[in-house]
Amino acid sequence: MNMLERAKQLQDEFVAFRRDFHQHPELGFEEERTSGIVAQYLESLGIEVTRVAKTGVVGLLRGGKPGRTVALRADMDALSIPQQNDVPYKSIHPGKMHACGHDGHTAILMGVAKLLSEIKDEIPGNVKFFFQPAEEGPGGALPMVEAGVMENPHVDGVMGLHVGVNLPTGQIGLKAGPSSAGTDSIKIVLTGKGGHGAHPHNSIDTIVAAGHLIVAMQTIVSREIDPLGSAVVTLGTINGGYRNNVIAHQVELTGTVRTLDPEVRAAMPERIERIIKGVCETFRCTYEFVYDKGYPSVINDPAMVDLAEKAAQRLLGADNVVRIANPSMGGEDFAYFAEKAPGVFLRLGAGNPEKDCVYPGHHPCFNFDEDAIPIGMAVLAEATLDFLKQ
Numbered sequence: 001m002n003m004l005e006r007a008k009q010l011q012d013e014f015v016a017f018r019r020d021f022h023q024h025p026e027l028g029f030e031e032e033r034t035s036g037i038v039a040q041y042l043e044s045l046g047i048e049v050t051r052v053a054k055t056g057v058v059g060l061l062r063g064g065k066p067g068r069t070v071a072l073r074a075d076m077d078a079l080s081i082p083q084q085n086d087v088p089y090k091s092i093h094p095g096k097m098h099a100c101g102h103d104g105h106t107a108i109l110m111g112v113a114k115l116l117s118e119i120k121d122e123i124p125g126n127v128k129f130f131f132q133p134a135e136e137g138p139g140g141a142l143p144m145v146e147a148g149v150m151e152n153p154h155v156d157g158v159m160g161l162h163v164g165v166n167l168p169t170g171q172i173g174l175k176a177g178p179s180s181a182g183t184d185s186i187k188i189v190l191t192g193k194g195g196h197g198a199h200p201h202n203s204i205d206t207i208v209a210a211g212h213l214i215v216a217m218q219t220i221v222s223r224e225i226d227p228l229g230s231a232v233v234t235l236g237t238i239n240g241g242y243r244n245n246v247i248a249h250q251v252e253l254t255g256t257v258r259t260l261d262p263e264v265r266a267a268m269p270e271r272i273e274r275i276i277k278g279v280c281e282t283f284r285c286t287y288e289f290v291y292d293k294g295y296p297s298v299i300n301d302p303a304m305v306d307l308a309e310k311a312a313q314r315l316l317g318a319d320n321v322v323r324i325a326n327p328s329m330g331g332e333d334f335a336y337f338a339e340k341a342p343g344v345f346l347r348l349g350a351g352n353p354e355k356d357c358v359y360p361g362h363h364p365c366f367n368f369d370e371d372a373i374p375i376g377m378a379v380l381a382e383a384t385l386d387f388l389k390q
């Protein structure tokens, strides 16, 4: 029997896990119930379990033969979004929802553990299962890496996936090189001198300075970044002022900076600060600037992409394995694992208009087609075996 046929036989069991997680969503670093179920399940399969990074779970399956080590990663956290779609397994926690499919990722990885533990005597090497907290923030991957999960035994390759409704169920999407953005956040505080709106000459107006700053910052992407490269500078909030006839002494702006190329990313703090500095000099303000580095860009290793592609083609047929042209400007902290070992992050098609699985991730009506669960299980298990046997 091939891996996909076996995964389909097991589908109901892992759909049930997924629905249970969906009904009981937990936010980042609060995944007590979810991680407890995961740990217990892995132990029932005879997998060695350790707990790391508060609610993270690492399973170690030692194959029957010596060899290298692959790590497979799922994220477990939900979002603080009130669920709006009606499903029999709707969230019972008000204001919390699995709106990004991490419930599915967790169930799929449990399924992979089941598939591989059934044939563990034949496996040349080890498989590590990473169930990480807090992908949606503040980030569970980095604390897991810092806890040493990529060592003992050393991880030689890492794989993960994300469900997506923009690909139909039955398909897998792949992309070599950058596949998600580096996601940084910025905070800018401009300080001037308040005063009466009728006497601007006695004041230093931070509202006017902020106006110029907002416009000038648009030139970073339009004039400083290679048009064939990519970056996003979005200012999401602006706050300042008291009332219509008072000059604001302070304005605070916050935003997000997204990049794909590590070199472009490294130059962003200087670019932004240079413009802030110039505007402040022009308009007599002072400033405070905070640049917080978030997740790095996921860089998929070309050899790992080829390996996963072949495994997926074998199970699904060549027509159902597609190369994705463009990276996403979203963030994904799988990047931290892929910095330590060659990695591949797959897109698992789970869109199905007939089942209303059409809303994008983070939408309050998000849902994905559960028929993708056995596909994700089988592709990850098959690619793992290919990696260890090569």
Ligand code: NI
Pocket (backbone or CB within 6 Å): 100, 101, 102, 135, 162, 361
């Ligand atoms: Ni997600």
